[in-house]
Amino acid sequence: MDPITQMVVGISxxxxxxxxxxxxxxxxxxxLDDWDEPxxxxxxxxPVVFGTVELKGLNALWWGExxxxxxxxxxxTEKK
Structure with missing residues (x-):
């Protein structure tokens, strides 16, 4: 095939x-379901947590400040 026909076939x-x-x-x-707040x-x-853990979507009554x-x-200041 010639190059023009190949280009037409390729584009089509x-x-x-x-x-x-x-x-x-x-x-x-x-x-609201997208929020991942406790x-x-x-x-x-x-949950009872010992140590440092990551809680996601659990029943948390207080989450910190x-x-x-x-x-x-x-x-x-110093007085002279």
Missing amino acids: MQFIGLLFQPKPEEPKPPS TSDSSRPI KAIKRRDVKIP
């Missing part, structure tokens, strides 16, 4: 492949 095969490729699924919109529920057991506390500190 690319176009046919583009037409028949599977369409990607649309992502679902974000919901919650308190009376139907789930309360999530706020920053600002404290003003006076630095003593």
Whole structure:
């Protein structure tokens, strides 16, 4: 085959492949189920933790401080 015919066949095969490729699924919109925050529920057991571990989605009643506390500190200066 001559090069022109090969290019036409190649471009047409690319176009046919583009037409028949599977369409990607649309992502679902974000919901409250996407959050991985600890919650308190009376139907789930309360975990007892020893040492340093990572808890995900368990029944946690308190998770530590999530706020920053600002404290003003006076630095003593020397008097001459």
